[in-house]
Amino acid sequence: DLTAEQQHFDHLISEDSRVEPRDWMPEAYRKSLTRQVSQHAHSEIIGMQPEANWITRAPSLKRKAVLMAKVQDEAGHGLYLYSAAETLGTPRSVLNEQLLSGKAKYSSIFNYPARTWADMGAIGWLVDGAAICNQVPLCRASYGPYGRAMVRICKEESFHQRQGWEILYELSHGTEAQKQMAQDAVNRFYGPALQMFGPPDADSPNSQQSMQWNIKRFSNDELRQRFVDMIVPQAEALGLTLPDPDLKWNEERGHYDYGQLDWDEFMSVIQGSGPCNVQRMKRRREAHANGAWVREAAEAYAQRQAREAAE
Ligand code: FAQ
Numbered sequence: 001d002l003t004a005e006q007q008h009f010d011h012l013i014s015e016d017s018r019v020e021p022r023d024w025m026p027e028a029y030r031k032s033l034t035r036q037v038s039q040h041a042h043s044e045i046i047g048m049q050p051e052a053n054w055i056t057r058a059p060s061l062k063r064k065a066v067l068m069a070k071v072q073d074e075a076g077h078g079l080y081l082y083s084a085a086e087t088l089g090t091p092r093s094v095l096n097e098q099l100l101s102g103k104a105k106y107s108s109i110f111n112y113p114a115r116t117w118a119d120m121g122a123i124g125w126l127v128d129g130a131a132i133c134n135q136v137p138l139c140r141a142s143y144g145p146y147g148r149a150m151v152r153i154c155k156e157e158s159f160h161q162r163q164g165w166e167i168l169y170e171l172s173h174g175t176e177a178q179k180q181m182a183q184d185a186v187n188r189f190y191g192p193a194l195q196m197f198g199p200p201d202a203d204s205p206n207s208q209q210s211m212q213w214n215i216k217r218f219s220n221d222e223l224r225q226r227f228v229d230m231i232v233p234q235a236e237a238l239g240l241t242l243p244d245p246d247l248k249w250n251e252e253r254g255h256y257d258y259g260q261l262d263w264d265e266f267m268s269v270i271q272g273s274g275p276c277n278v279q280r281m282k283r284r285r286e287a288h289a290n291g292a293w294v295r296e297a298a299e300a301y302a303q304r305q306a307r308e309a310a311e
Helices: 001-012 028-047 048-053 063-088 092-100 118-137 144-172 176-195 208-210 221-236 263-273 277-289 290-309
Strands: 248-250 255-257
Touching: 028 048, 028 063, 028 092, 028 118, 028 208, 028 277, 048 063, 048 118, 063 092, 063 144, 092 248, 092 277, 118 144, 118 176, 118 221, 144 176, 176 221, 176 263, 221 255, 263 277, 277 290
Parallel strands: none
Antiparallel strands: 248 255
């Protein structure tokens, strides 16, 4: 009966073990995970756009090959995550419809433009860096398929962060104009990267329950702090500065203090009014429509296979 099932679920969570697709789970757990995992998948797919925009303009063949591989990795992450989300019972076509209709969110960060080559460095270092900080604890998420997908994704994100770092390092040790370009990219991506961790804890409606269910292991602000502490020395090693006059070491807390982020801007971006929201969604709808023939062909093939197997 339901009570025994609920008890079994509660026991799994209290033991810090894993919930698998065939296990009974509360509807709210299923719903919240579907929300988070699918939005994560959408972020990976939309997140291909700012960097794909620079593949044709990468400054050398080698850089082009690396960037292309990185963008392909993001597509792969989207696929693992859609597969993990589907094990919760919602088909991928429905999840995709939620993205295309604007019902489902994707990460705020991908609504900012990639203006210069240095932005490829800032995205790799700051955006993939924030993604790693946020996602390493998700490798231990209570839902098995999500946690397992995250392990592989985090390994690839680490490489992505290094390639971004290397781009910025080269630029910041290049000509004055190149260093300026690197600094400008960091100035533009710093704030939005810190906002990837989500709203402050007091304004985060999902955090508490997600932490009780061992989906999230740390709060939004805890992970944001961890990220700030990590990038301050990295920025120094790059010879670049972070655009926050309030950033300073707090001996008592053993952490860096940092200034208020622009949460009005964040809200406007997640509500659809960021600099590139319209363009990103338009591009995604076009890509989906252009891929219709692939889905139809795959469907026809699957039907033929099923027919032949039945004969
Ligand atoms: N953007 O109650 P909370 C990548 C929404 S990394 C947009 O705190 P929660 C790699 C949130 O969904 C980026 N929306 O929510 C890459 C909720 O709305 P809802 C993707 C945001 O879930 C690199 C509402 O605000 N990473 O793609 C954002 O407990 C380079 C209230 O927030 C993940 O998705 C935001 N920044 O915590 C790819 C990681 N923040 O759903 C390409 C997995 C919050 O109720 C190139 N997700 N919202 O309508 C998570 O860890 C969590 O879902 C958080 C939000 C931390 C994002």
